[in-house]
Amino acid sequence: MFTGLSAFPLTPMNEKGIDEEAFVQLIQRAANAQVDSISALGSTGSYAYLTREERKRTAKLAVENAGGVPVMVGIGSLRTRDVLQYAEDAQAAGVSAVLLAPVSYQPLTEREVYSLYETVTRSLSIPLCVYDNPRVTHFTFRDELVEEIAQLPNIGSIKIPPVALNPTEAKERVSKLRTLMPAHVKIGISGDWSAAAGLNAGCDVWYSVLGGLYPEASLRITRAAQAGKAEEALALSERLEPLWALFRQHGGLRVVAAAAEQLGIGSSPNLPLPIQGLDEEARQQLREVVARLL
Known part of the structure; x- marks a missing residue:
């Protein structure tokens, strides 16, 4: 479950609801490319903006259309009570794992975050991936907390923020995490521009925004790293730097949402308000980058 490439697809939507046809198309696109897993309802999947019924439906559609590829779904929410409900719904849908970030409005303490994972893991019969995304949650996991949470039952993976692009620094970071768990x-790497560095440094899985829309491009990087072809993996990633620059400037969600529109997957708008898509200048930049690189 937690190896190779995990594709994080967009959940296309408007204020009327989810574009189910477009979502299924994305799931099938990833499955047909033979990704190693599909992670629906991640940050790219806009889980935080959906109702319980919308999440249940999305999880069900993902499992039904994944063609046997393992599916993980996000269960994050402000209240532990709701997280437990989402976990129950996800397991009923037949997912293979769940993804949990410490979502909050009030800043959370380390004790509160540990309690969240302790409570949720006790209710699970499937693995949980700890989602460390300080840019979104505004909570930073200290290594000591990671070590403590990793001892809980049903913890299967941790999704870490981008590592340094310097190979020595990246390897030191991943090696230190290994000693704690x-x-x-x-260990899963996020931040698509640092994925090759993370995989080369020993990360097991790439949790990929790009993989949710362009799985073949992400698979080429992943398979090169898995085969020990570190320089090839880095070269493939470096070739995509104009795209990574757009990710860093605008956020991966907005970029892949615009790219999906350009591919004719779903309609416009396809993001939950108040989030708005790229402006026309950025869209033109994206069109040029995609035409040249993907």
């Missing part, structure tokens, strides 16, 4: 807990 049981061997069965896998």
Whole structure:
């Protein structure tokens, strides 16, 4: 479950609801490319903006259309009570794992975050991936907390923020994390521009925004790293730097939402308000980058 490429698809939507046809198209696109897993309702999947019924429906559609590819879904929410409900719904839908970030409005303490994972893991019969995304949650996991949470039952992976592009620094970071966690807990890299560096440094899985729309491009990088072809993986990633620059400037969600529109997947707008898509200048930049690189 927690190896190789995990594709994080967009959940196309408007104020009337989810564009189910477009979402299914994205799931099938990833499955047909033979990604290693599909992670629906991640940050790119806009889980935080959906109702419980919308999340249940999205999880069901993902599992039904994944063609046997393992599916993970996000269960994050402000209240532990709601997280537990989303976890129950996800398991009923037949997912293979769940993804949980410490979502908050009031800043959370380390004790509160640990309690969240302790409570949720006790209710699970499937693995959980700890989602460390300080840019979104405004909570930073100290290594000591990671070590403590990793000992809980049903912890299967931790999704870490981008690593340094310097190979030595990246390897030191991943190696240190390895010493803190049981061997069965896998390390996943996020921040697509640092994925090649993370995989080369020993991360087990790439949790990929790009993979949710262009799985083939992400698979080429992943498979090169898995084969020990570190220079090839880095070269493939460096070639995509104009795209990574757009990700860093505008956020991966807005970029892949615009790219999906350009591919004719779903309609416009396809993001939950108040989030708005790219302006026309950025869209033109994206069209040029995609035409040249993907």
